[in-house]
Amino acid sequence: MTSLPAPMTTPDFVVLGMISLGAGTGYAIKKRVATSIRFFWTISEAQIYPSLERLERAGMVASRLAPSGGRRRRVFELTAAGRGALHDWLVLSEPMPFELRDVGLVRLFFADALSPDEARTLLGAVRRRSEARIAALLAIRPAAAEVSEGKGDHPLLTLRMGIAFHRAIIEVCEAFERETTLN
Amino acid sequence: MTSLPAPMTTPDFVVLGMISLGAGTGYAIKKRVATSIRFFWTISEAQIYPSLERLERAGMVASRLAPSGGRRRRVFELTAAGRGALHDWLVLSEPMPFELRDVGLVRLFFADALSPDEARTLLGAVRRRSEARIAALLAIRPAAAEVSEGKGDHPLLTLRMGIAFHRAIIEVCEAFERETTLN
DNA sequence: GAAGCCATGTAATTGGTTACATGATTAG
DNA sequence: CTAATCATGTAACCAATTACATGGCTTC
DSSP, rough: OOOOOOOOOOOHHHHHHEEEETBBHHHEEEEEHHGGGGGGGOOOHHHHHHHHHHHHTTSSEEEEEOOOBBBEEEEEEOOHHHHHHHHHHHHOSSSOOEEEEEEEHHHTGGGGGGOOOHHHHHHHHHHHHHHHHHHHHHHHHHHHHHHHTTTOOHHHHHHHHHHHHHHHHHHHHHHHHHHHHHH | OOSSSOOOHHHHHHHHHHHSSSBHHHHHHHHHHHHHHHGOOOHHHHHHHHHHHHHHHHHEEEEEEOTTTOOOEEEEEHHHHHHHHHHHHHHHSOOOOEEEEHHHHHHHHGGSOOHHHHHHHHHHHHHHHHHHHHHHHHHTTTHHHHTTTOOOOOOOOHHHHHHHHHHHHHHHHHHHHHHHHHH
C-alpha cells in the first residue's frame, strides 16, 4: 500500500503488467517483452531489475528466492496492491503518447533530392522493411496466443495492429510505385 | 570537405535535409520540422543550433548574417559538399531503424485485466487518438504540398503513409469492436 | 569442453529534453 | 500596449542504452 517515493513511470507499469501475466524472474520479463510488445515498447535489463526493486518496496510485487540448483533466482509475483495499481493505470484517462522515430520515412521525405531510380530503390527498401516486420510479427503470434489463453485476446489485437499498419505502409509504397512508373 | 570529428548523426542529416529544401535560420528549421516530419521525427532547438555549428565547421553548410532590423539572424544554406553528403546518406544501404513507443498499444496489450466495458472504453480512446492524428496530418497537407512544388512529391508520400497507418489502426479497432460486441 | 542460455546486477555513457536567459519585431 | 512570433543560444537534468562483470546450468 505504501506509495512510491517517485511516481511510477511507464516502464514500471510495463514490468508490473508483465508480472500480472504470471509470476516470473526479471530475466523472464525481458524475454516476454521480446516476444510480445517489443514492436511498440522496449525495455532493457538495466531498467527491469531496479524497477522490480522499487515495485517491491512499494508493495506492488512480492519476491521469493527460488534458486535453480546453485543458480541465483528470484521469482516475482503480483500483490493485490499491484493488481489495483495496474488497473488504475489502464483506465486512467490521460493522453497516450504515440512516438514514432523512423529514419526510413525521414529519408523518403527528402527523396526528391534523389534521381527517380535512386528514389525507387529507397522506396523498395522501406517496403521490404515492413514486409520483414510483418514476418517477425507473424512469428511471435503463437507466443501471443499462448499468453492470452481463454481470458481474452488483447495481445492478439495489438499484434493485428502491428501487422495492419505495416501492411498499410506496403500498400502506399506499391501505389506510389505504380503512380511514378506509369507516366 | 573537412569531415566531422565525430560521425554525423541522424539529427544532423535532418537539419542538413531541411536546409536542402531552402536556405533559412535555425528557427525556420524548427518550424519546418513541426509542419512536416514531426510525426516520425522530432528535434529540439537545443539540438539544431549546435548541429548547425558542427555542419558549418565541416563545410556542409555556410552561414551569413542577415539581421532583420536590430534582431540577430543567421541564414544557412547548403554547400556542394553538404548536398553530396545528404545524397550519400539517402542512398546508403543500411538498416533503417523503425522505433515506435506507444503507451496506447501497451495498455491495450494488458487490457485483458480490465472488464469488457473498460476494455471497450480504452479501445475507443486508441481509435479516437488515431482519428485526431489523421486530422492533424490533413492540416499540414498544404505545407507539405508547398514544400515539394514541382520537383517531386515525396513529402506528400510520407504524409500519405502517416494517414494510411492511422487509418489501419482505426480499422482494426472497429473490427475488434464488432467482434467483441457481437457475441 | 565449448557454446549458448538462464540469471542478476552495476557503471559509464549517451542522446535528448526542459527550462532558462535574452531580446527585437509585428499584429491586434 | 500587450501578446505572439521571430530568433539564438546555454545549462541542467533525465531516461535509457551499452557495456561490463559474474557465474551456474544445459546441450551438443
